Amino acid sequence: MARWQGEPFAVEQLAALGGFEERNRGRKERGAPKYKESYLKIGLDPINVNKVAEAEETNEISYDDERVEDPKPGMEFATDKELLAYYKRYAKQQDFGVITQRMKRDAFGKPKYVKIGCACGGKYHPSHSNISKSRPTIKTDCKAKLNAHLDRNGVWVLTTAENTHNHSTVSPQKSKFFRIHKCLDEYSKRMFDLNDRTGIRMNKNFGALVVDAGGFENLEFQEKDCRNYIDKARHLRLGKGGGEALSDYFKRMRKMNDGFISVIDVDDELRLRNVFWADALSRAEYECFGDVITFDTTYLTNRYGMPFAPFVGVNHHGQSILLGAGLISSENTSTFVWLFQAWLECMNGQAPKAIITDQDRTMKSAIAMVFPETRHRYCLWHIMRKLPEKLGSHSQFNAGLKTDIQTTLYDSHTCEEFDAKWGELIQKYDLGDNTWLEGLYTERSFWVPAYLKDVFWAGTSTTQRSESMNAFFDGYVHSGTTLKKFVDQFDNALRKKVEVETIADFNSYNQTIPCVTPFLFEKQFQAVYTNAKFKEIQGEKIYVLPERYILDRWRKDLKRRYTLVKSSYDDLRDNADTRRKIFDDEQVGVGEVPTPQVGANVEDVVVGTQYSTVTQQAPWGNDENL
Template identity: 50%
Template sequence: MDLSQSALISQCEDDYSLTHEQFDDVVPLEMDPQNAGNETVADVELTESVDNCSTEFKLIDEVENVKEPKEAMIFSSIEELSNYYRSYAKQEGFDVVRKKQKKNESGYAHYISLGCSRQGSRKSSSSNSFCKPSQTIRTGCKATLNAKLVGTKWYVTSVSTDHNHGLSPGKARYFKCQKNLDSVSKRKLEINDRAEISTNKIYNSLAVEAGGCESLAFGEKDCSNFIAKSIHLRLGTGGAAALCDYFSRMQKVNDDFYFEMDLDDECRLRNVFWADARSRASYEDFGDVVAFDTTYLTNRYEMPFALFVGVNHHGQSILFSAALISSEDTATFVWLFEALLKCMNGRSPKTIITDQDVAMKSAINKVFSNAQHRFCLWHILKKLPEKFGSHSQYNAIKSALRSCVYDSQTCDEFDASWKSLVECFNLEDNAWLHGLYSERTFWVPAYLKGVFCAGMTTTQQSEEMNTFFYGYVHSSTTLKEFVDQYDNALRKKVENENVADFDSFNATVSCVSRFSFEKQFQELYTNEKLKEVQEEIREVLYCSRSLLKSEGGISTYQVTERVEINGAYMKKVCFTVYCNEPSCEVNCSCCRFESRGILCRHAISVLVTLDDVTLLPKKYFLNRWRKDLKRPYKLIKSSYDPLSGNPSAERYSDLCKDMFALAAIAAPTVDHYTEVKSHVYMLTKKLSGLSCEQSPHS
């Protein structure tokens, strides 16, 4: 090397000296099972040469007498440098990580620092390291190689070969930087996994073929990680064709059928989402509250079947959309929720109910940031036998916990009751209870008062939907069979809704009281919802009220309800009801109306004492429970509800075709567009006025 080169390298050392105390950006030079060929996590960036040519890195399996690294060594590429240092590490018996890398404005690497993986010191993340000590490989090792790009060559600027720990060449194949899951092995893993062969058997087969485990550049855990990360939809024989045929058939019935597919880098199907036109339209009426759940019922491969479900005006479950997904992680749920948003024209649910799942919670926080997320209470409480079934005081704990959840009227009451529960049964160290309490704002009724859930306090509606599908498919159903049965299942659901519509139109449920406002509910609400109102009216019998104060037209009452507990005794529970007598408005501390949309017994017990109360304000009659409204989704033709013989639906479909044709003509020019908009507005206004004068059932 001449003097000019030596001076240049010296200057590089001064400009790019590495601070060894900084280890936040350390990246292990390990093989990533998801990357093609033999590339590593670090080498995704490290294999970039100055001419922006990315080459595949290949490990040297058998290396003899690799020279010790020294300053001023020259390499033609960053790949060659990394290859050399890993080969040296294999010979000596230590693991390698990328400590640092710098790029220029064009995005090309021009400085790199490689070192021993045992550098730095571990910072414990555990608050209780005495009871739960964690292991670490960090010893503060200073072994390092720094290199700088000069022109088209890489020059080693500084080297340290001193290790403060033992070296073991014989164990080098276990180090992450030496792991190499080649493309041939990946293919064999996928094929055998599809044949439902266990991972350990697949690995043993590869080991026998290679002449022993020591001849493989990867371990059984690497195989498991690769299989877990390469999950995609396994549709079975004819499944993909059946799914495509189904989507094509749906779009022929109605252009508003929506579907979206998620493909991986190798164009394999990972997830698929769909919603028919009728379901999309029903979301406009009932999509404010959505229950989301996944189940396994579609085929022998046990692909998660995801459902978005709501409740209609009869309180029946109604399907908004469905999906087949390959895994249940945050990334998958984010894709799924974003697909729902696009499908529903960007309208997010106001409340979404799910299982207590970390991945779902994270995805909802990202996609539905303005929605109220609540956990399914049923899913939480059903875990009690699993968590405390072996406890000597299981029944007492179960009773105390349920009382704590259901009997607490305020957040402070719940907190005090929970503390008493934990202390009484010495459950301070119970991790499950601790986790529940930390997330109490997602599931405790006292913390969720006033949040409208349409009566869906649990994912019971989606559970009912799953049960409904069980009548048409079973655990061994292929996807081809499933899509054939899917329409049959939804057709039955629509028929149930049509029957309930007819019952509410044709038959009248008798009033249970002489209150005039009950007749209002009788005229407007569906029969099922009227029955819920009547149940509240009956319970007024067990409520007593007393006036606490009256100030500025607002009267405050205390309503005491006698509640039956297991048929054994009556417990008194007090509620506060605020009443504005001139406007006939009431507000109860139980917040039943705010959360369920049904006026509570406590408020009714106050209303019936007021003078001149004949009719209730419109605010107490929710549109979502009314039977007299014309709901547009009922006029939309679908594959499972062709609406044959329905004159209104046929006229609706015919008008839609004409309006599409008119829109195509008017859209190209501003004048035509403005003229059509004006005529449509005036016609809509005129016809709306006529419809208001017609009978609700005409």
Template identity: 50%
Template sequence: MDSEFENQCLEQEENEEYEETESSSVQEKNNDGETTKQLSPREVNTIFNSETEVCEYYRQYGLQNGSGIMIRNTRKIDGVNTYLTVACHRYGEPNQKVVDSLKPKPVVKTNCKARVCAKRMDEDNKWHVTQFDNKHDHDLSPSKAHRFRCNRKLTKHAKRSLNLYDEAGIPMNKSYNALVVEHGGHKNMPFSKKDCENYMREIRKLRLAKGDAVALQNYFNKAQSIDSHFYYSIDLDDENRIKNLFWADARCRATYKEFGDVVAFDTTYLTNKYDMPFAPFVGVNHHGQSILLGCGLVSNEDTITFVWLFRTWLTCMFGNPPNAIITDQDRAMQNAIEQVFPKARHRWCLWHIMKKIPEKLKGYKEYDSIKFQLQNVVYDSIDIDTFEIGWSSMISKFNLENNDWLNGLYEGRHRWIPCFVKDCFWAGMSTTQRSESMNAFFDGYVNAKTSLREFVEKYDNALKDKVEKEVNADTRSLSTTIPCVTPHAMEKQFQENYTNDKFKEFQKEIVNVKYCECMMLQSDEAIFNYQVEEIQYVGDSQTLRTVKYNVVFIKDMELEYEVKCECRLFEFRGIICRHIIKVLLFKQNVFTISSKYILKRWRKNVKRCHSRTKVTYSTWKDTEEKRMYEMVCDAFYRIVDLAAENLERCNHLVGTFKKLELEWDTNDKGCSTSIVTKPEYFVKILMVNVA
């Protein structure tokens, strides 16, 4: 049964593949059941009005018979075409050269002689067919002819859709599949995926124009003309090529005024196809989210380059340097920071250092034990003395005195070991997570193959997404409340003042007070010293350990107080720790916290200037044609909604479309084009006809 069915299918396909049209007029039915007229071969001396008509007729003739076309020969006299040969796409001698005999490429040419020749006659200035050969030396397949290059064409709608998908960061395969669904399947596609890829490649080339430097400068100039606070700087070499690039929009600059005290700078995320590392300046907002404070692309990672970038960024940010800056372990960055930000606290990214442990220590026999003890010394040392003892013990126990990597880290310990840096405010910027979160932020927008101009546009899209997340977080903090889990007035105080995300951090501290026990060590009239013992769970094994922290409570004559804990959580993250809460609640009977421990940085009811800054990211890419297109589309979809559920309206609307298409097509060929350039005329006609 299966064999019989297969034979029927093969027979049907053969009938379709090899059928040729010989009559001058053949009637057939298309996929919709409508009767259409088949084209027929033109006789010698048939007249066409232009060479374009000759090519288009032969293309349509080949489409219905299963062949493609190519323009083989043209002949010019005084710069004007007088002779034309349009041949089958398999015309010409096959290429016999084989570069790799084991991987030969497909051959298209078969020396097929099918063609039409036409000549422009002086007497009537029209094109006369002088030869028509219809004999092909290869098989024909009408069902596959639409896939030939000459019959594939991207529609304006498809181009528009591809541009929108590209701006949204949608991969090409998904963009193409969306168009396939829209057209009702691959069989109805007037173009291929390769055509879409080629179109987007050309569009991106056009965006870059004749050179990266000129195109980017024009792009930024246009951005600046729309947003006067948009800032950019391009550093060119002697041959007018881009060396370094920096830009920041108005919102980035306004955001820096609010959250520019602590900044992370990192060039390790990606390098684009021009080998220019991406260099973002990253901060933290009032929800603890990563925010962009400008970014650059740099050609080198040397001191001179970083000095240029830091000084440019400092100029952009009104000459106000950050209080603290986090970078990776790079000597060139360190030199540049010392020159440009001499008063800023400089810290190395702990994540970058710890991720190198396997690379640097894997060769040791006791690698697992070394790794475990190193992590304990780094993360669990409460104070400097504890760290020094633990480090010395580790080095001597595993004979690591000659390890250059560890020796270098020890020399720079004041830049990365937590107990050395936690006396400074880092806005909760955990170096073990911040770099990873920035990587995730740009995933799906840019990659190592992204061109310079694309990079700027994709960056815009990523920034839009980031702003949207901040707005959503603002909305949640103002419209929802995280319930309190304790009866303490202190928790209620933070609930009313902090954003939801930051309140959760405080709530975690007040909940964990139950694992703390407090005892007084010594006191006088104004200074009270406490020791808080906390029971902690360690690792996946959930083993218990007790850690002791010293807390100092100082009371002044005006009944104000100051409290400090050895863990330095408040100094480091701006969140009051569980050890301080334990002392305040159960020893000092302080039930509401002093306002100086409720940071403005984390408050939800503060009106911030950056949130009032207008977002204009991609408006400079808009064109008049784009705005007209969107205007017509908006009106079109409203009208389609009115017509879609009524057959009479639907037929009337389609008829109106065909009438407009015929009228405007005539206008495009020589009549007035005022109708075409006025979308409001189109809207008026449709509204009158559909209403």
């Protein structure tokens, strides 16, 4: 569940982040001592109230030791949950597993028919043709099942009951391993949650529970189930003062500029899971530099334990810029889908043309769902860094293999050339059985330069843009930094970033790098490109260049709309503009709009029209090819 900050709901409910609600519950059935549980409560939503009520209703269904009678047609149940609970008890008694094989709903989404059967029912259908990689299966096409429908009186009635199995059942001690019988009680869930917050590892966490239960045989779940629960239920750990700091930060940002947007995501228990925010400056910069972005969650997370997820772009100086940020509780597909959707809506539904991430399957799935038209590229640096780990044991790794891989990758100019060289490489070093290389080749369109030449990447092929943005926090974040401290230092880190860009703007407007050749094209670049990009051009051996190759995104003579957008860093920009004005007053003619050449077509270049209109005369002829 997500809420957009800016609605009346958001301002009041986000304030609840500053206070933690205490719950004191005990495990009555086992006489366990009471303890406290702290969690974030964001606010009640009618949908969530219903979900919580349903969860509590389900948890209240208890299992006793009374023998359960065999199912037969005509049996009635008040609800479908009661029906499922009955059949689960019966299945556990008879030592088999249960699955819901089919369910029909009416026009309002309410269940009206259900088919519940043995977990061994149905036939196994392999997902791929390679039988050597087939997974184990319990399917035997067992016909044991029951059918039930909701009658006109609102009662569930069994219409069919088949109790004969075509397979032997397991022992009572092993029936607990069926998925349907694995059940984490509320006491265990709360204990896992609390211990996970304090950093206790799962193996120790689970080991303590085994001792408390008197042995593995007394538990109805395995350690894997506990890990799955933590991965699913984990929410954003804000720490002491973190919620209040986050709330204060959002309030301050909204007060300073109307374009600030934040989104919060809570779970069914109303605990904070994920947060996303972007200010007006980031949204305006995206209009100019949203063609290519990088997304990387590893830097601060791995280094400092801070689950920071930035969207990073590249400005006209080649510098990294922040285009939105999130704090996430886990790195799974659903989390990334939520974050990408929040960011996309913040950017008015305009998806980037290209995105660079590390080689993460969950990110890949989320990008395909949220940005179906965006070209996705894996970070080449991350892949090449794995070479020693994956191939270092090969006898010829340092005797030609590593060099040949690099040559095949960087010296192939077409897809066909790469495919041919790759085949020769695999054959030469007998790597046909290497599954890692096989997987890389299957996904070659995501990382091989020859397959990505048709897309503009703003001069980068790695997520080091994101890492360079994250590196700005190195002086403000350390291993003991709380979220409260991180939020407090967030502005300070970005203020420095804005100052660096402002200085680069100043230098590009008011300083000129001398040309090193007599060619006219170099003077063209000198006049319009920022100093950083002009230095790159000087390093290339180019003699003639059509004007259509002069890209607007690198130009210094365009007034960009985002520089006029009010943000939390206006004090810095105002000071920089003042310094620039003083310098311009002293240096007549320096930094002014270039004068069009005689006889050239003079046209207005409009940069950004959503919030304001800024015009600039094009310096050379018709600008449609620039």
